[in-house]
């Protein structure tokens with residue numbers, strides 16, 4: 293599934309552009325004026341994209357050493373902050389304690405924040421931008437979008453919400469064609485369990501699975517079609533089968549479980565390979581697919597009561 297980019301600010305074209313110039317300036321400053329690592333993105337997240345000294349937003353920010361390098365300050369991230377041009381010039385190479393001598397509250401706030409580690413979410417975001425920058429360097433067309441934009445695209449085009457259609461609506465999308473075709477859904481269902489003893493809630497054996505997994509040519513998880521000519525269960529049932537040693541099978545169909553069907557009326561459609569396949573038509577619903585697949589405990593129905 294395609295990742296849905298969620299930028300820290302809600303998506304809007306103008307913010308994005310401003311933000312891009314802001315970022316590149318902060319980075320070039322870091323390269324020109326100090327040997328600080330390329331940590332602009334990390335710092336922007338950490339300091340909330342504002343000037344640490346005056347709180348101005350949406351201006352080019354420069355990396356500032358809280359304790360100046362000329363006075364022995366390090367390039368460690370805990371000694372770096374972001375400042376707008378005027379603040380940076382006013383501070384010059386003075387230590388922050390001198391610069392903010394008249395604002396002890398702000399001084400304490402900045403010092404505390406400098407030492408605090410980046411929150412998890414912010415760390416993920418910084419990593420994302422770094423990944424984005426590196427992908428751009430490959431020269432391939434790279435594009436990002438936000439979860440909000442995906443939803444906006446989907447709503448605008450009148451497309452229902454499904455995993456696959458959401459993926460088609462990521463980023464800059466003018467229109468989506470042919471989305472009404474069904475999507476193949478593949479789900480890991482497992483191949484049964486090694487444990488052949490079923491336990492009750494207290495851990496005592498309550499039944500045993502047969503050593504053999506195949507009965508009358510069918511194994512639990514196979515996709516079968518059962519055609520019943522008459523009786524209460526008359527009709528055609530297509531779905532995953534759960535086998536019993538007795539030959540009386542259950543079939544999990546889209547509309548529910550049909551119990552006690554003879555192996556004689558079953559025809560194999562597809563062998564179980566540990567995955568459930570179903571075609572879900574996005575224009576109708578994708579909720580039914582799960583009904584098609586046997587759960588992990590479906591095998592219980594071939595249990596012999598012990």
Ligand SMILES: [Zn+2]
Pocket residue numbers: 343344345346347348375376377378379380
């Ligand atoms: Zn400032």
